[in-house]
Amino acid sequence: MGRYVIRRLLQMIPVVIGTTFIIYTMVWALPGDPFAGKCGDRACPPAYISMMTAEYNLDEPLLVQYGLYMVDLMQGNFGETFRGTEIVNELLQRYPTTVQLAVIAIVFELVIGIAAGVVAGLRRGGFIDNLVLVSTLVVVSIPVFVIGLVAQIVVGVQLGWLPVTYDGTVYSLILPGFVLGSLSLAYVARLMRTNLVENLRSDYVRTATAKGMPQKRVIGVHTLRNSLIPVVTFIGADFGNLLGGAIVTEGIFNIPGVGNMIFRGIRDREGATVTAAVTILVLVFLLVNLFVDLLYAALDPRIRYE
Amino acid sequence: MATTEPSAAPRPPDAGAAPLLEVDDLHVEFRTRDGVAKAVNGVSYTLSEGETLAVLGESGSGKSVTAQAIMGILDTPPGYVTGGAVRFRGQDLLQLPEEERRAYRGRSVAMIFQDALSSLNPVFPVGWQIAEMFRVHEGLSKKDARARTVDLMDQVRIPAARERVNDYPHQFSGGMRQRIMIAMSIALDPDVLIADEPTTALDVTVQAQIMNLLADLQRERNMGMILITHDLGVVADVADTIEVMYSGRIMEQASVHDIYGAPAHPYTEGLLRSIPRVDLKGQELSAIKGLPPNLSRIPEGCEFRPRCPYAQQICHDTRPPLLEIAPGRFSACHFAQEVLEGDFDNAEQ
Ligand SMILES: Nc1ncnc2c1ncn2[C@@H]1O[C@H](COP(=O)(O)OP(=O)(O)O)[C@@H](O)[C@H]1O
Ligand code: SF4
Ligand SMILES: [Mg+2]
Numbered sequence: 001m002g003r004y005v006i007r008r009l010l011q012m013i014p015v016v017i018g019t020t021f022i023i024y025t026m027v028w029a030l031p032g033d034p035f036a037g038k039c040g041d042r043a044c045p046p047a048y049i050s051m052m053t054a055e056y057n058l059d060e061p062l063l064v065q066y067g068l069y070m071v072d073l074m075q076g077n078f079g080e081t082f083r084g085t086e087i088v089n090e091l092l093q094r095y096p097t098t099v100q101l102a103v104i105a106i107v108f109e110l111v112i113g114i115a116a117g118v119v120a121g122l123r124r125g126g127f128i129d130n131l132v133l134v135s136t137l138v139v140v141s142i143p144v145f146v147i148g149l150v151a152q153i154v155v156g157v158q159l160g161w162l163p164v165t166y167d168g169t170v171y172s173l174i175l176p177g178f179v180l181g182s183l184s185l186a187y188v189a190r191l192m193r194t195n196l197v198e199n200l201r202s203d204y205v206r207t208a209t210a211k212g213m214p215q216k217r218v219i220g221v222h223t224l225r226n227s228l229i230p231v232v233t234f235i236g237a238d239f240g241n242l243l244g245g246a247i248v249t250e251g252i253f254n255i256p257g258v259g260n261m262i263f264r265g266i267r268d269r270e271g272a273t274v275t276a277a278v279t280i281l282v283l284v285f286l287l288v289n290l291f292v293d294l295l296y297a298a299l300d301p302r303i304r305y306e
Numbered sequence: 307m308a309t310t311e312p313s314a315a316p317r318p319p320d321a322g323a324a325p326l327l328e329v330d331d332l333h334v335e336f337r338t339r340d341g342v343a344k345a346v347n348g349v350s351y352t353l354s355e356g357e358t359l360a361v362l363g364e365s366g367s368g369k370s371v372t373a374q375a376i377m378g379i380l381d382t383p384p385g386y387v388t389g390g391a392v393r394f395r396g397q398d399l400l401q402l403p404e405e406e407r408r409a410y411r412g413r414s415v416a417m418i419f420q421d422a423l424s425s426l427n428p429v430f431p432v433g434w435q436i437a438e439m440f441r442v443h444e445g446l447s448k449k450d451a452r453a454r455t456v457d458l459m460d461q462v463r464i465p466a467a468r469e470r471v472n473d474y475p476h477q478f479s480g481g482m483r484q485r486i487m488i489a490m491s492i493a494l495d496p497d498v499l500i501a502d503e504p505t506t507a508l509d510v511t512v513q514a515q516i517m518n519l520l521a522d523l524q525r526e527r528n529m530g531m532i533l534i535t536h537d538l539g540v541v542a543d544v545a546d547t548i549e550v551m552y553s554g555r556i557m558e559q560a561s562v563h564d565i566y567g568a569p570a571h572p573y574t575e576g577l578l579r580s581i582p583r584v585d586l587k588g589q590e591l592s593a594i595k596g597l598p599p600n601l602s603r604i605p606e607g608c609e610f611r612p613r614c615p616y617a618q619q620i621c622h623d624t625r626p627p628l629l630e631i632a633p634g635r636f637s638a639c640h641f642a643q644e645v646l647e648g649d650f651d652n653a654e655q
Binding site: 201204206207208212217225226299302 | 378379404409413416417421424425430442443490
């Protein structure tokens with residue numbers, strides 16, 4: 001197991017290098033002048049341009065630019081934005097917010113998604129089952145920004161239960177967290193339901209009944225444990241997606257998170273900002289995936305890594 | 307009460323007189339989108355203490371469904387018991403509310419399944435799954451249950467039981483897994499053990515070992531055993547009585563000795579002809595031609611008629627009831643006597 005983890009960690013190195021290179025190249029290779037519009041209405045002064053050109057090695061070939069940039073990155077030097085703020089400060093400010101948002105989304109997926117799936121699966125064809133099937137279908141087919149706006153209007157404005165936009169508190173992240181998690185929540189509910197229904201028909205569940213186990217134990221111990229395995233691993237893998245995929249939700253609720261930072265970075269051609277933010281995302285994503293694989297093995301004894 | 311057995315399962319007042327297990331005119335159907343499949347159509351048999359009753363028949367003849375109905379583990383929906391009774395020492399299990407019926411499972415009637423790999427829970431250690439019987443039914447502590455479990459694994463001859471209690475089902479061979487199933491089923495010393503094709507999924511060499519183990523356990527504990535199989539060869543040594551099932555009905559019922567001596571039903575005759583026999587070495591095996599009927603459209607008259615080499619007009623018109631044709635012998639064939647006496651030997655086959 002230990003060797004497996006080390007091997008997986010080593011495999012991450014080329015993946016990180018590859019992805020960051022692609023991102024770096026794409027951001028800087030975008031057509032157009034990187035200094036367009038950076039200095040108000042006027043063209044930027046030549047002194048500024050030459051300073052920035054030197055800072056980012058813009059004269060060098062792309063590969064060299066990238067290499068020099070990565071060397072800086074390895075030393076913890078994330079560079080500055082064109083406006084002169086330290087990128088590392090911005091990352092430190094934004095990542096915690098995005099992580100909080102993702103965690104809230106995951107909690108919703110876990111609690112509501114699994115509960116809805118279990119109730120639906122146990123009463124197949126019943127009212128709750130149909131309700132879950134229809135509502136998850138609706139959620140899956142509606143764009144996130146529509147869900148976000150409706151949630152703002154209904155929960156935030158009409159009912160007044162939760163803040164409409166982000167005000168710096170975790171409390172105001174509950175509604176956006178729900179919106180962010182809604183799509184995966186629907187998947188989790190369906191996945192849970194399908195697994196449960198399938199496992200309820202399995203031979204080992206029939207064995208448990210034949211052993212004279214009480215119905216509660218047959219479902220709660222013998223069926224649930226197996227049904228949860230794919231769901232838990234889905235949710236684990238989803239954490240990575242939620243971190244990077246919160247752009248729309250962050251926009252709707254005015255949350256200064258990572259998604260928002262990357263979006264502005266791309267728009268303003270802040271290559272260093274985008275690359276730094278995405279590099280961290282990629283790293284987190286890879287680590288989460290490793291964690292999920294280990295979790296999978298912990299839940300299902302049939303899986304062993306060497 | 308005349309009984310001294312330790313089983314704590316509830317007993318009706320007349321327990322002493324009633325047979326151990328009595329299946330009486332059992333009917334089961336599956337209501338599916340493709341129609342109603344009548345899987346069990348009036349099966350009756352009786353099992354006594356220490357008796358081994360073999361249920362024989364091709365795949366799809368309703369053997370497992372009958373067993374599931376006895377255990378109360380039918381898939382409902384789509385499966386429903388539509389008639390009959392399953393009496394354990396006189397108590398009709400089908401009339402009991404679920405919670406009372408549960409008390410009989412594992413304790414009075416236990417079951418072994420064909421595929422031990424899929425029948426054991428993949429995510430729990432085998433010892434845990436066996437110990438669960440003691441913990442849930444008898445409220446034993448973890449430690450005591452574990453001690454009993456190791457003991458039981460020894461009894462079913464699993465080598466190094468103490469080291470292997472915490473292993474998972476997939477870490478065992480097929481034969482060892484079936485031993486674990488067996489250990490689990492006999493944990494509470496049941497009065498009736500139903501073994502549904504316990505060796506079908508195993509290698510030939512292992513099959514004999516498992517059958518011997520089952521026979522030994524059955525004798526030691528004086529259990530009534532229902533041995534379901536589609537393999538006549540398996541039952542010859544261990545069974546006392548044979549029920550031949552076809553299309554959800556008993557076609558012939560007799561002692562092993564009688565059936566092997568001379569079958570009294572063309573279907574049994576066909577089954578016997580399809581097993582390899584030492585005395586007929588060199589002869590080609592003949593499987594019964596044709597397929598069992600679709601259970602949603604069982605033909606009028608005799609169910610076996612489309613495949614029967616002796617069929618006459620009466621077989622088309624009237625379904626033959628299961629009748630006693632000799633002391634202790636029952637056959638559901640209009641020409642049972644003729645088949646029994648070999649008078650049909652010249653019929654085209
Ligand atoms: N879960 C089920 N759903 C629908 N039909 C079933 C189910 N189980 C059994 N049946 C029907 O019952 C028939 C008899 O099945 P079974 O008792 O398993 O046969 P076998 O004699 O091989 O054990 C099958 O051919 C099928 O038509
Ligand atoms: S009743 Fe007729 S068709 Fe049926 S088994 Fe006997 S001879 Fe064959
Ligand atoms: Mg079967």
